[in-house]
Amino acid sequence: MDKPAKKTLHLKIALAIIFSALLPAALGLFIPLTPPFYILIGIGCSILSITFLFWTLKPLGQLIKNTREFAGGSLNIRADIRSGDEFEDVGTAFNLMVDKISKTLQQLETDRDVTVSEKNKLNEILTTLIDGIIAVDFNKNILLFNKSAQELTGFSETEVLGKPIDQVIHFFADQDEILSKTYCKENFNQTAKLIGKSGKQTRINLMSTQVDDQTQSHLSSVLMLHDLSREEELEQMKLDFVSMASHELKTPLTSIVGYLSVALNENKDKIPAESLQLLQKAFTSAQQLQTLIQNLLNVNKIERDKFTVSNESVDYLPILSKVVEDLRNQANQKNIVLTLKADNLQKVFADPIRIAEVLTNLVANAINYTNPGGKVEITTSVSPTELITTISDTGAGIPKEAISHLFTKFFRVSNLEQKGNKGTGLGLYISKSIVEKLRGKIWAESEEGHGSKFSFTLPLATQTAGFLDRNKFTAQAIQSGSLNY
Ligand SMILES: Nc1ncnc2c1ncn2[C@@H]1O[C@H](COP(=O)(O)OP(=O)(O)OP(=O)(O)O)[C@@H](O)[C@H]1O
Numbered sequence: 001m002d003k004p005a006k007k008t009l010h011l012k013i014a015l016a017i018i019f020s021a022l023l024p025a026a027l028g029l030f031i032p033l034t035p036p037f038y039i040l041i042g043i044g045c046s047i048l049s050i051t052f053l054f055w056t057l058k059p060l061g062q063l064i065k066n067t068r069e070f071a072g073g074s075l076n077i078r079a080d081i082r083s084g085d086e087f088e089d090v091g092t093a094f095n096l097m098v099d100k101i102s103k104t105l106q107q108l109e110t111d112r113d114v115t116v117s118e119k120n121k122l123n124e125i126l127t128t129l130i131d132g133i134i135a136v137d138f139n140k141n142i143l144l145f146n147k148s149a150q151e152l153t154g155f156s157e158t159e160v161l162g163k164p165i166d167q168v169i170h171f172f173a174d175q176d177e178i179l180s181k182t183y184c185k186e187n188f189n190q191t192a193k194l195i196g197k198s199g200k201q202t203r204i205n206l207m208s209t210q211v212d213d214q215t216q217s218h219l220s221s222v223l224m225l226h227d228l229s230r231e232e233e234l235e236q237m238k239l240d241f242v243s244m245a246s247h248e249l250k251t252p253l254t255s256i257v258g259y260l261s262v263a264l265n266e267n268k269d270k271i272p273a274e275s276l277q278l279l280q281k282a283f284t285s286a287q288q289l290q291t292l293i294q295n296l297l298n299v300n301k302i303e304r305d306k307f308t309v310s311n312e313s314v315d316y317l318p319i320l321s322k323v324v325e326d327l328r329n330q331a332n333q334k335n336i337v338l339t340l341k342a343d344n345l346q347k348v349f350a351d352p353i354r355i356a357e358v359l360t361n362l363v364a365n366a367i368n369y370t371n372p373g374g375k376v377e378i379t380t381s382v383s384p385t386e387l388i389t390t391i392s393d394t395g396a397g398i399p400k401e402a403i404s405h406l407f408t409k410f411f412r413v414s415n416l417e418q419k420g421n422k423g424t425g426l427g428l429y430i431s432k433s434i435v436e437k438l439r440g441k442i443w444a445e446s447e448e449g450h451g452s453k454f455s456f457t458l459p460l461a462t463q464t465a466g467f468l469d470r471n472k473f474t475a476q477a478i479q480s481g482s483l484n485y
């Protein structure tokens with residue numbers, strides 16, 4: 001609770017007035033004095049009352065001095081007034097005020113140190129980031145431009161700060177410039193070409209995040225520029241290495257498969273059954289390795305956009321029959337009934353070699369992933385413009401969550417039922433590329449424990465002349481490399 005304010009100052013002043021004016025008057029009334037003596041008493045009283053007044057007002061001078069010192073920056077100054085009157089109250093209030101101001105100033109100083117240290121930390125983080133960071137305000141003027149952004153664009157911070165981003169930094173998707181009104185949007189994420197200060201072009205991934213308006217930071221969007229050139233270089237090196245290694249392996253392996261095949265055929269009746277079995281195993285393993293290398297080369301070509309297919313009108317039934325007959329032995333070994341239900345098929349647009357690869361992979365998969373004693377059936381049906389081929393089996397089936405991943409590179413289902421089956425997970429990825437290049441579609445339907453169904457379409461060759469021409473044009477364009485899809 002606040003102490004009640006003292007009220008002694010006006011009493012002191014009243015006393016001084018009484019002393020200087022009333023006392024000589026009273027003396028004059030009651031004691032008969034000669035004028036000179038009376039004047040002397042009057043002067044004496046006035047001197048005493050003035051001295052008393054000076055003594056009463058002395059703390060005011062000290063307060064003024066203390067206030068001046070405080071204003072001059074001495075935060076530790078305190079008024080020491082013990083006059084017992086209102087000046088003592090003012091002195092106490094002054095000390096309280098000085099205390100509060102000092103604490104507030106100290107707090108402000110601490111807050112400023114924290115802010116400066118946080119700012120330095122943020123600057124340090126932004127500087128060490130490999131990605132370029134650009135922040136813009138609501139008028140799309142640049143507010144922040146980190147070191148990586150400076151290196152990527154070639155502009156220094158002072159050259160761009162406060163300037164409209166569209167005037168300084170230029171991003172392109174194909175031939176079209178992407179402006180800030182497009183990329184300063186939530187979840188913008190796109191590869192783009194950045195044109196730097198000296199016209200240098202860099203492939204980047206441009207990402208944008210919108211800043212919450214509530215933060216009062218004046219930021220509207222933060223852009224992240226991720227340099228893709230190094231990654232693309234590494235990816236290219238990886239592709240080159242796989243391509244070179246596969247080619248180096250392919251030649252000796254072709255000889256091994258050839259020699260083993262000759263050795264097997266020529267010595268069938270001459271060598272003991274055990275040795276023949278070993279030779280047969282070596283031949284099968286070498287063939288598997290050959291398929292794997294061919295698959296790796298195919299994937300390599302797909303990723304380099306160099307995988308080409310011819311697109312001609314072909315008789316489909318002989319291709320289908322040959323694949324089924326080639327794999328019949330494999331099915332028989334597992335006691336799987338392999339049936340082909342197709343006759344009088346119309347011609348289709350396809351690449352005979354590539355489409356045989358697709359069929360071989362799908363039928364081989366059906367045999368591989370079906371238990372002995374099961375069934376694999378190949379059927380065809382016709383829609384107005386397409387021929388649909390379906391390979392169904394009575395195998396283990398595929399879990400629902402795996403179906404959408406089946407056609408991706410290196411994907412293999414890892415359930416118990418399929419354990420022990422060797423494979424690399426490339427067959428379906430390559431098949432999808434081939435079918436799509438031939439303007440078809442491929443899909444899978446399956447229920448775990450109830451077998452699987454793989455289907456793909458091919459355009460029928462009995463189309464109108466326009467369609468035929470279009471396909472011929474497409475095939476030629478693909479062959480010549482002028483069309484990539
Ligand atoms: N008919 C099928 N029944 C059950 N699972 C299948 C069937 N076909 C494919 N799969 C699953 O899909 C995965 C991918 O098949 P894909 O043909 O791409 O590779 P792979 O057979 O493992 O190896 P490869 O590259 O030698 O063909 C397989 O590993 C298998 O788990």
Ligand SMILES: [Mg+2]
Binds near residue numbers: 361365427428
């Ligand atoms: Mg396969």
